[in-house]
Amino acid sequence: MGEMKHSSGLDAIRGVAIGLVLIRHLIVEVHHDSLFAKLFVLSACGVDLFFVLSGFLLGGILIDNRYKQNYFEVFYARRALRILPLYLLLVIPICNLIGEPLFPFLTFSQNFLWADGRVGNPLTVITWSLAVEEQFYLILPAIVRYWPTGRLLHLIVGLICAAPIARVMLNHAYGDTAPAYFLLPARMDGLFLGVLAACLIRNRQSICWLNEHRRELYVGAMLLTVPLIVMTWLISWQQVSGRSPLMQYLGYSAAPLLFFVVLLLVVTGRRSVPNVLSPLCWLGLGAYSLYLTHRLCLFLAIGVVGQYVSAISLASSVLASLALWLLIEKPFMTFGRERFKYRDRDSDLASIRPA
Secondary structure (H helix, E strand, O other): OOOOOOOHHHHHHHHHHHHHHHHHHHHHOOOOOOHHHHHOOOHHHHHHHHHHHHHHHHHHHHHHOOOOOOHHHHHHHHHHHHHHHHHHHHHHHHHHHHOOOHHHHHOOOHHHHHHOOOOOOOOOHHHHHHHHHHHHHHHHHHHHHHOOHHHHHHHHHHHHHHHHHHHHHHHHHHOOOHHHHHOHHHHHHHHHHHHHHHHHOOOHHHHHHHHHOHHHHHHHHHHHHHHHHHHHHHHHHOOOOOOOHHHHHHHHHHHHHHHHHHHHHHHHOOOOOOHHHHHHHHHHHOHHHHHHHHHHHHHHHHHHOOOOHHHHHHHHHHHHHHHHHHHHHHHHHHHHHHHOOOOOOOHHHHHHOOO
């Protein structure tokens, strides 16, 4: 199977993910007493949707190319060109501006600082999820490459099930809820659920089953919304902490499972994204730059304008992400795809054989 073609459905899912993050940071945290904020108190789970989608996309690329000669080189070169240019452009000056040490951010280990109880600056703390993903990318290629094919699904399911256990153990070991929020072992269920979805859609029997049981998938998705609705009520109207053990043991599992089922419904569906949802696709294209810039735009809006900060920071974030996508993200992504291509093990020999 070749590399997955561009999908507007996946762009829409990415748009939902960044939309939830924007709602959390630009509305819920700014207007926290409003009814809207109470209804969307769990919008931070947009990060979980990013984790599931990332595991699906990157896991799929690795599975498709696991036997290629330059498997590791191409994967990491493309990841570096995708992540680092915009990240370094924004994070280095922000760290210098607010006095944050650069080393943890350059090594993508900043999530360990906040897991250890340090209070993160709002401008940089959002990068914890990038650190988790980069740490995930350190182990996933080796797992896909070297783990026996027939046992790969068993390992993935085991790691998914291990995440809630890791959250319990981290809570007891640290006596604090922060490690279960910020560290990879506690959040790997979302990432590996995405990898599981990538495996399932590459198996004929699984695809047939998914197509024949779409109604059951819809029912499952609706049932998985129930614990999220209950926790919304508990957090917004019963003052239960969003990082309480209940949330960590149940909520951190329910949201990725819901997104896993929704992802399967989208990638196995035959309908294109309706035109009314096209703004989500546009948001999805600029999701990475939006994620990195929206907090900075909010900070500037509060300092300069003082009112209508949510609307102004949203508009400025969208404009900034559009410029960054066109000037930085897209050129580096295109260069990465054209310069670094996966090759079969015998491609070099084939190129020098006489015709």
